[in-house]
Amino acid sequence: MKAAFYEEARRFSVGEKELAPPSQGEVRVKIAYCGICGTDIHVFLGGMEKRTGRHAVIGHECSGVVDEVGEGVFGFQKGDKVVIRPLDYCGACPTCKAGYSHICQNLKFMGVDSEGAFQEFWTVPARTLHRLPEDMDLRDGALVEPLAVACHDVERGEVKPGDKAVVIGGGPIGLLVALAAKRRGAEVLVSEVSRQRLDLAAELGFRTVNPAEDDLESVVADFTGNVGADVTFEVSGTQAGADSITKITRPHGRIVVVAIFGEAPRVDLHKFFWKEYQMRGARVYEEKDFDEAIAFLSEEKEKLRKLVTSVFSLDEIQQAFERIVDGRKEMKVLIRYE
Numbered sequence: 001m002k003a004a005f006y007e008e009a010r011r012f013s014v015g016e017k018e019l020a021p022p023s024q025g026e027v028r029v030k031i032a033y034c035g036i037c038g039t040d041i042h043v044f045l046g047g048m049e050k051r052t053g054r055h056a057v058i059g060h061e062c063s064g065v066v067d068e069v070g071e072g073v074f075g076f077q078k079g080d081k082v083v084i085r086p087l088d089y090c091g092a093c094p095t096c097k098a099g100y101s102h103i104c105q106n107l108k109f110m111g112v113d114s115e116g117a118f119q120e121f122w123t124v125p126a127r128t129l130h131r132l133p134e135d136m137d138l139r140d141g142a143l144v145e146p147l148a149v150a151c152h153d154v155e156r157g158e159v160k161p162g163d164k165a166v167v168i169g170g171g172p173i174g175l176l177v178a179l180a181a182k183r184r185g186a187e188v189l190v191s192e193v194s195r196q197r198l199d200l201a202a203e204l205g206f207r208t209v210n211p212a213e214d215d216l217e218s219v220v221a222d223f224t225g226n227v228g229a230d231v232t233f234e235v236s237g238t239q240a241g242a243d244s245i246t247k248i249t250r251p252h253g254r255i256v257v258v259a260i261f262g263e264a265p266r267v268d269l270h271k272f273f274w275k276e277y278q279m280r281g282a283r284v285y286e287e288k289d290f291d292e293a294i295a296f297l298s299e300e301k302e303k304l305r306k307l308v309t310s311v312f313s314l315d316e317i318q319q320a321f322e323r324i325v326d327g328r329k330e331m332k333v334l335i336r337y338e
Helices: 038-044 144-156 172-183 195-203 216-224 239-248 269-275 287-307 314-325
Strands: 002-008 011-016 026-035 061-069 081-084 121-125 129-131 164-168 187-191 207-209 229-234 249-257 278-281 308-313 332-336
Touching: 002 314, 011 314, 026 081, 038 314, 061 121, 061 144, 081 144, 129 287, 144 172, 144 287, 164 172, 164 216, 164 239, 172 187, 172 195, 172 229, 172 287, 187 216, 195 207, 195 287, 207 216, 216 229, 216 239, 229 239, 239 249, 239 269, 249 269, 287 308, 308 314, 314 332
Parallel strands: 164 187, 164 229, 187 207, 229 249, 249 278, 308 332
Antiparallel strands: 002 011, 026 061, 026 121, 026 332, 061 081, 081 129
């Protein structure tokens, strides 16, 4: 079968890989589409070789069809449309036993710590599969994994109808968080410096602000009637974003940290004390978040499709990554398998 291999910083190769049958408790999935994630970009730029190694198959935002079922697997059969929740947890550590297997102390993220979806067939534990509706387009299905991230973020933020929510960072995850918060009844303001992303956010129905051009605190004050945001999502991964969270959130408000920061940011802890802020981390997703994402996608597929800006073949994976990192105007890029 054909697979794409990360070889070194900024270089993929495409070649052949042995096709193996699924073992006990495993399912082999024929991949249809796979999105390129921010984590994949970090790998491409050479920043995660300690985890991936070289000549590695990465990728995880995928959809596909069950191709073969291993022994001991029930509930799935050849031809089922599925997505994969790429978390290989131990089930035995204190965190898993407490019910938080998504942040298992021994967690392996599939597609980073083990092989991933940039190959024509991916063999995975059956427990990681979620069935898609039969009438769902597999291209749409590739959005389930990042949408599950957003559903988890919004759950961590305890978003409820009538909340004023601010999303700092209007990239793919930021806009998905905004959509998920809106679905729960919140009014949402998106803060972003890219004109293309601001235009898409506005097209999706959100109020927007460019903090490089307008004073974010003033805009949020106007948006909230001088109260401050009920919940703020930091999705930019920037120091400017970390500076803003304690300036725009109302007293006793919720702050959800979604972005992965390359370096530990400075945060005004005095304001946390003074205003009794509640900060929550939001890492990946739980099983229920995938179920919610699939339902959400079924309801809002036309709107969510607007986030997909380009589709490349597996043979074109090098060009796809180069297009993203070279600053081309892309939102969500998919790899298709022919």
